[in-house]
Structure formats: C-alpha cells, structure tokens
Amino acid sequence: MLRQKLCRIGQFLALAAIVAAGPALGASMKSEISELDKIPRVHPEYPVPNEPNQVFYIERSSNANTVVYAANLGPDGKLNKDEPIIGYWRWYNVDGHKKDLNFAERMMAYGVKAVKHDGPNGAYSFKIAAMPERTLYIGQDAKGVPEVFGRIGNRWAKLSYIYLEVIDKGLLPQVPSLDIFGTDRETGKALHEHILHN
Numbered sequence: 001m002l003r004q005k006l007c008r009i010g011q012f013l014a015l016a017a018i019v020a021a022g023p024a025l026g027a028s029m030k031s032e033i034s035e036l037d038k039i040p041r042v043h044p045e046y047p048v049p050n051e052p053n054q055v056f057y058i059e060r061s062s063n064a065n066t067v068v069y070a071a072n073l074g075p076d077g078k079l080n081k082d083e084p085i086i087g088y089w090r091w092y093n094v095d096g097h098k099k100d101l102n103f104a105e106r107m108m109a110y111g112v113k114a115v116k117h118d119g120p121n122g123a124y125s126f127k128i129a130a131m132p133e134r135t136l137y138i139g140q141d142a143k144g145v146p147e148v149f150g151r152i153g154n155r156w157a158k159l160s161y162i163y164l165e166v167i168d169k170g171l172l173p174q175v176p177s178l179d180i181f182g183t184d185r186e187t188g189k190a191l192h193e194h195i196l197h198n
Contacts (some may be wrong), residue, residue: 029195032151036190039181043161047092055085055138055148056159059111062166064092067101067110069145071138079146084124085112085138121150149182152191157182 053071089099123139136150180193
C-alpha cells in the first residue's frame with residue numbers, strides 16, 4: 001500500500017514536470033535527427049509493452065511505469081471514428097497492472113487531443129496533450145494493421161516509442177530532453193529525434 005502511494009506521488013510529480021515543460025516544447029527546444037541501424041532501447045531493463053493493437057508507448061527515466069497507446073477498433077476491424085486511439089498505464093514498477101490515465105494526466109500530459117479525420121489515406125490526426133505542437137496520425141496499413149506515424153524531420157516515420165528524461169530535483173521534477181524513435185515509412189531505416197530543452 002505504501003509502495004503504491006509512493007508510486008502515485010512519483011507519477012504526479014512526473015506529470016507536473018511534463019505539464020511545466022509542455023508549453024515550452026515548441027518555443028525553447030532544439031531538435032537533432034539521426035538515422036540509426038536499429039531502434040535502441042534507452043533502458044533495456046524496462047519491460048517492453050506488447051498490448052493488443054498497440055501503436056506506440058512512452059517511457060520515462062524515473063521508473064519503468066509506461067504509458068501505452070493502442071488503436072481502438074470496432075467490431076468491423078476499423079478505427080473507432082469517435083475515439084480511434086486510447087492511452088493507459090502499465091505500472092511495471094509495481095506489478096504490471098493496467099491503470100487508466102486520470103483526469104489531469106489526460107488533460108495536461110498523456111491524453112489524446114484534437115482528433116480529426118483529416119489525415120492521409122483516411123488516417124486520423126491527433127496530438128498528445130503535453131506536445132501540442134506535434135501532430136501525429138493513426139491509421140491502418142494495407143493489411144489493416146494499426147500504426148501511428150508523423151514527421152521526424154522531413155521524413156514520414158512510423159512511431160515506435162517516446163522516451164522522457166526526468167530529473168527529480170526539488171519539489172518539481174524537470175524534463176530536460178525527450179527522444180522520439182520511429183522507422184522511416186519509405187526506407188525502413190530507424191530514426192531518432194533528440195529534443196533538448198534550451
């Protein structure tokens with residue numbers, strides 16, 4: 001019970017850090033893009049989620065708890081037009097149980113916002129609450145497999161995961177950098193975008 005309370009406090013502080021950094025992501029961050037041989041694991045000791053219809057996930061340096069994003073498919077196998085993507089926690093730092101995002105997390109950090117049916121090939125555009133300047137798209141490939149894609153530099157990439165560097169100093173943790181990992185949709189090359197807070 002105490003461990004779960006401490007985890008909730010840690011989650012709240014990390015959320016506050018992301019919220020604090022969120023408005024500044026577009027204006028005061030610089031981005032570096034590189035091509036890699038393969039998508040690396042920043043923390044190979046963290047469990048890699050493998051959920052039904054998973055499209056990407058967010059990891060943080062503070063602990064192994066992970067936000068998973070999954071396509072929301074209807075009985076016809078198509079994306080739900082009202083809510084094509086959903087996000088939730090896997091609390092790997094506790095026992096791996098699934099937990100819904102709370103109201104503050106949905107509204108200010110990890111929630112899916114601004115969903116529109118306006119993307120290429122029938123995809124839906126959306127944004128993550130703490131990254132309002134970054135438009136992502138969820139669609140289905142030629143085989144009907146859900147995927148999330150967006151721009152990494154000037155290239156269209158299928159998103160794999162996002163990693164947040166969280167520094168727990170003082171009352172409010174900081175998020176000095178984040179890393180976006182994906183695969184070029186044309187070449188299949190692994191791409192990495194490192195975003196550093198100035």
